[in-house]
Amino acid sequence: MSTADKTTTKSNGSSEAPWLLVTRREVVSRITDKSFLLGTVFMVVLIAGFIGFTAWQEERTDxxxxxxxxxxxxxxxxxxxxxxxxxxxxxxxxxxxxxxxxxxxxxxxxxxxxxxxxxxxxxxxxxxxxxxxxxxxxxxxxxxxxxxxxxxxxxxxxxQELEAGSDVSTAFLRGDAERAAVAEVVGFVFVFLFYFAALVFGMQLASSVIEEKQSRIVEIIAAAIPLRHLLAGKVLGNTALAVIQLLVYLVVGLVGISFTSYKSYLPALSGPTAWFIGFFLAGFVALACLWAVAGSLASRTEDLQATSTPLTMLMLAMFFGGLSLDGRGQVIASFIPPVSAVVMPKRILAGGVEWWEPLVALGLLAAFAAVTVWVGEKLYRRALLQTGGRVTLRQAWSAAE
The missing domain is CATH 3.40.190.10 (Periplasmic binding protein-like II)
Structure with missing residues (x-):
């Protein structure tokens, strides 16, 4: 059933909220899509294969x-x-x-x-x-x-007498060296998974907005449900899909690690992994809303590259910042949204983080997501029904309701 059919059902007396209908459509249409399933299976095989190869390399005698x-x-x-x-x-x-x-x-x-x-x-x-x-x-x-x-x-x-006093050990003011080595690898995985999910699902969300706008079907939808419900359904649907896919990857990875020599780190990884899911959820909602705005500003698929350039640059800054920042710069960035979505989980992995720091960082990220959704919803509603060319942010913000 199409979105238009579902929203018509709502207007004819269905008790289900319009945003929930859109959310369900987004989830069902993607879960039953072969390319989505094949892509997920491919990533699972890739993760399992990498872990299996690592375990084999460790056991292999040269x-x-x-x-x-x-x-x-x-x-x-x-x-x-x-x-x-x-x-x-x-x-x-x-x-x-x-x-x-x-x-x-x-x-x-x-x-x-x-x-x-x-x-x-x-x-x-x-x-x-x-x-x-x-x-x-x-x-x-x-x-x-x-x-x-x-x-x-x-x-x-x-x-022993000649080498006495020559040993050099390493230590960290925050955390310890052994956990830092593990955090470097697992932290890269966290950053990559966030970047991959935000980019793939964001592009697909923006493309679906453009398709509905270009085909004028959005005008039919707008006559049946408020546009804010359409936006909420799309963002929540894609967020649910991204989280489901993320959980699959994390479960496969953690189960795979249990068969390697790194299995002793699993208890230490469980807490940071849970924190990462929370930061992923808040950060993804904010970026998903921005991707929807990027799609609403475009009138054709060819316009998406221009409307999404600032967002793409932001994501690249998050990706490279999450990988390269260290020391005081990393500590500061772990409290600045949306970069904190990938930097704070890395700090938690390395250890030495006070109990209140993740809570404050997550609260700031959630507040940023709320503001982003509020601003994005206004831009989305005011730009979605404007056709005839690419809409600028200034035009969208100043347009009438």
């Missing part, structure tokens, strides 16, 4: 062969024995070679991944054409440790 000529067999044997202590995902096997010629031949024939041999001032790890990163890291660590041990013994000391 088996490498290290060639050693007579002058490096002793050091290579130490590397073979110590490799699991340096990186438990690297397994080193030593292949003894007669001389330099045999070592070069073994490299060219792929019999060994690298050849270890002494050079003036240290050791050299030679490979055929590309560096073996995991092997290089292990060899560098073990050789350094072994050389330090030998040198310390030569002067009647130990490595």
């Amino acid at each position: 088996k490498v062969t290290l060639g050693a000529t007579p002058d490096s067999v002793a050091m290579a044997t130490v590397i073979e024995e110590s490799a699991p202590d340096v990186d438990d995902s690297v397994e080193v096997s030593v292949v003894e070679l007669d001389d330099e010629t045999a070592a070069e031949a073994a490299l060219l024939d792929d019999e060994v991944d690298a050849w270890l041999h002494p050079v003036e001032g240290g050791w050299e790890l030679t490979s055929e054409s590309s560096e073996q990163d995991s092997l290089t890291d292990v060899v560098s660590t073990v050789v350094r440790q072994q050389v330090l041990t030998d040198n310390a013994a030569g002067v009647g000391s130990t490595v």
